Amino acid sequence: MTILQAATRETYWTISPTGKAVFYFLAAVAILIFLYGAYERVTRYTKGSEDPIPRLDDLPGRILDATKMVGSNEKLFDRDVYAGIMHTFILWGFLVLLIATSILAFDEYGWQLLLGESFWVGDFYLSYQFVVDLFGLLFVVGLGMAIWRRYRNRDGRVWGKHTDLDDDFLVWSLFFLGVGGFLAQALSIIGQPQRANEIVSFVGYGMAQAMMAAGVTPELAATAYWWTWWSHAIVALAFIAWIPYGKPLHILSSFANVVAKDEKAGTRLPNVPADLEETNAESIDDFTWKELLDQDACTKCGRCSSVCPAKASGRPLDPRDVILDLKTYRESLDGDNGGEEVPIIADGGVIQPETMESCMACMACMDACPVEIEHLSSFTRMNRQITDEGMVDPSMQDVFGNVMQRGNTFGNQQSARADWADELEFDLEDAREEEVEYLWYVGDYPSFDDRNKKVARALARIFEAADVEFGILFEDEKFDGNDIRRVGEEFLYLELAGHHVETFEECDFEKIVCTDPHAYNTMKNEYPEVDFAAFADDPVMPFEYDEQWNADGAVDVLHWTQVAEELVADGRLDLSGAELDYTVTYHDPCHLGRMNDEYEAPREVIRATGADLHEMPRNRNDSYCCGGGGGGLWLDIDEETKPSEERLREALEDTAAGDTVEKFVVACPMCTTMYEDGRKTGGFEEEIEIVDVAELLIEALEANGTLEIGEESGEAAA
Structure with a gap:
């Protein structure tokens, strides 16, 4: 037998x-505690209400997609390469070490019992040791990166009101496991002695050489090994045992959350x-x-908080805290924790009404979340409760009244809805x-x-x-309902959708084209989802439509920029010699870009005008x-700096x-309104002009x- 064939260890x-x-007994106890905790978690989810969105259809496909996303860490690399590398090292180090332990258990309690010999010898053993050392090293390096980021300063995005010893114990227990494994x-x-030349275990071998140089004898090693093991x-x-009860739960809940995500x-x-009950x-x-499950999947990473414009502008909203406040409250009521029931959303409740009023429904938090938490679903649920209980801000009540009446x-x-067209030199159909x-x-x-x-x-x-x-x-066009729905006025939204x-x-038409990305989003994605038949017989509802x-x-x-891009490409709009001598930047509207992945149509139209387009640092889905x-x-919300002011500063400085x-350049009427206001309040009137893509194109x-040259555009050009 050669040295390679004999290579193994005890x-x-x-x-x-x-x-x-004793070890087997403790292992059985740990597994039972884990299984009981996992059972309790799953049972707790069943107490929640039924989800109206199909979450587990095409389960094999969902699992495959989730495996690709989680395994590649693609969302963790987005905007933060350091975190992507760190988590990749930890994730794959953990998985490989888990697989290695499972292989060892299978050899001892399966293969050897069936065939009377071990496969954990020779070339396989040496290859196994090399891979374990390689990924174990990545595991420890990744944890070192996490420790450095966490404790380098204590005011980064990973710190917040819900940071506690659970977070410390997670990172340090894993670090101890990684380093302890190499020490053993x-x-x-x-x-x-048979391992004296096992250089494939390069981390352990290097540590062994250093320890022997420091005077560690085989006898001392044997004694220390027992304690270390x-x-x-x-x-x-x-x-x-701790996984279902603390932060390690995210190892399971995050993957499950990605599996159950709603693409829309x-x-x-x-x-x-x-x-109505x-x-x-x-x-x-x-x-x-x-x-x-969203609440349990949250890893407290703070990515949602770091991109939230409401939080950045000083509004009382932190998306992470809302999700974790709900989780903390839920856990305080579970079992014998002695928690006191309070309203979910109210002054003195779990969440304050002004917190939810601060949300801009921009989906930045959801886009940044690496574990597919759907903040907006929970936020809208609470907004609906605010509306049901009449706690809506007076200015929003006025808007509701205007739409109703x-x-x-x-x-x-x-009857004045189409008066804007009176100045046109042609009549509208x-x-x-x-x-x-x-x-x-x-x-x-508009x-x-x-x-x-x-x-x-x-x-x-x-x-x-x-x-x-x-x-x-003409007068049969009403408000589309997108934003009042996000404020919580669901039934008024249903009336508007049914009317439209x-x-x-x-x-008799072929396509619908919208000026406003908000209307585009709701007509494209939400009107087709409404079960009109369920409400058609309701005497309160002003429609009889009962189909999908x-x-x-x-x-x-379509959004109008998509139509314009096609018209330019087909030559129906002659821009062959267009050379607008402007340096411009473009702002992606949330409802057109982040929500509907339309980034290129407006840019293609801008480029076709000949304007010199420069991107802001935060563009497209960011x-x-x-x-x-x-x-x-x-x-009218009190803000330290309006989001519109910050965005204009970014355009001019960053x-x-x-x-x-x-x-x-904007492509949304709401953006036009907000940025015209921010231009005045931020003192940018002399520095930059707000124009819609349509104005640039005309x-x-x-x-x-x-x-x-028309009167308005002539004045703008002048």
């Missing part, structure tokens, strides 16, 4: 048969049942089992009477707000120049909210072009001779 070196029996290996190499074993078994979470909110957030068990958020007469290619949903702000009326007129002239067959709904789909059914609208996606719902979403447009940026067409 698994329980210096451990007596009694010691092995080094002592074993010193004390077992037992210390390592007890910490490992305690860790296993946030872009479509869960519907409410027609049963249903409650939204009166108790913790009103939350769905997925929302309870007038059909729009301004409270203007619906009535989509209720004429067959059109595009049914254009103009929206509230219809009634003076600044945004200019955008509506520019867009109408663009469609006319491209010979697009389009029409509008009933109107759509009476029109556009369930098969036969009607394309874009920073203007502050207008989730009702922010109508709320963009590569710096203060040479002349125009801040100016390029005019400069190119495709259109005659």
Whole structure:
């Protein structure tokens, strides 16, 4: 037999048969404690309400997708390479060490019992030792990186009101396991002569050489090994038993949360049942089992908090704290913990109403979360409870009243809805009477707000120049409902959705085009989800429509920039000689970009004008909210720095072009309104101009001779 064939080691070196029996007993106890804790967790989830979104359909595919995402750590690398490397080392080190331990157990308690010999010898053993040392080293290095980040300073994003000893114990117990394993290996190499030249165990071998140089003898190694082995074993078994009860639970709950994720979470909110006796957030068990799982999946990493514009502007919202406050409250009520029941959302409750009013519904928190926590579902549930109990801010109550009585958020007469078009040199088609290619949903702000009326007129002239067959709904167009739904007014949203789909059914068109990304999002993603039949017989609801609208996606719902990109590409808008001499930057609207992955259409239109486009550091899915979403447009909130002000500062100071940026380009009426306000309050009026993509495009067409210069655009160009 060669040296390679004989290579192996004694698994329980210096451990007596009694010691092995004690170890087996402790291992059985640890596993039973783990299983009981896991059972309790799963049982607790079943007490939550039923989730209206299919979460476990195509389970094999979901598991495969989750394995790819978790295994690659792709979301952890996003925006934070250090954290991505750190977690990759820890994750794969942990998994390989777990697999290695399982292989060893299978050899001893399976293979050897069946075949009477071990496969853990020779080349396999040596390869095993090398891989274990390599990934064990990565494991320890990753934990060292985590310790450095955690304790280098105590004011980083990993620290917060819910930071406790649980977090310390997790990182230090794993670090102790990693280092302790190498220490036991080094002592074993010193004390077992057959391992003297086992250089494949390069970490342990190196440590053994250093220890022998320091005077450690085989006899001392044998004594120290016993203590080291037992210390390592007890910490490992305690860790296993602790998993369902503390922060290590995220090892399981995070993966489960990714498996159960909704690909459209946030872009479509869960519907409410027609049963008016249903409650939204009166108790913790009103939350769905997925929302309870969200709470357990949170690792306190603070990524959501670090990107939240509400938190950055000084509003009383920290997305991480909301999720963990709910978890802490739930755990205080479970079992015999003696917790006192309080309202979920109320002054003095688990969550304060002003906390939820601060949310801009921008989904930055969800986009940043590495474990797919769906913050907006829980937040909307609490907003609905606020609305049900009449705790809504007075300014939002006024908006609700305007929509109920007038059909729009301004409270203007619906008959004046198309007055913005009076200054056009052509008449608009009535989509209720004429067959059109595009049914254009103009929206509230382009219809009634003076600044945004200019955008509506520019867009109408663009469609006319491209010979697009389009029409509008005139007074039958009402507010789309997207933002009041996110504030919690679900039934008013249902009325609006029912009115619109009933109107759509009476029109003859091919596609719907929206000016506002908010309307685009809700008509594309949420109207088709509404179970209109459940509400059609309700005498309160002003519609009789009882079908699922556009369930098969036969009607394309588009944002106008998507249409414009196609018109430019097809040559229907002649920009062949367009050379607008502007240095510009572009702001991605949350509802167009982050929610619907449309980033390129507006940029292609801007580039077609010849303008020199420079990206801000936070762009595309990392874009920073203007502050207008989730009702922010109508709320007067005390802020340290308005999100719109911070964004304009970023455009002028952090963009590569710096203060040479002349125009801040937007593609959303709400963004136009918020940034025009931020331009004034932030003192940027002399430094930068707010323009919509449509205004930039119409100016390029005019400069190119495709259109005659209109009064408004001529003034803008001057």
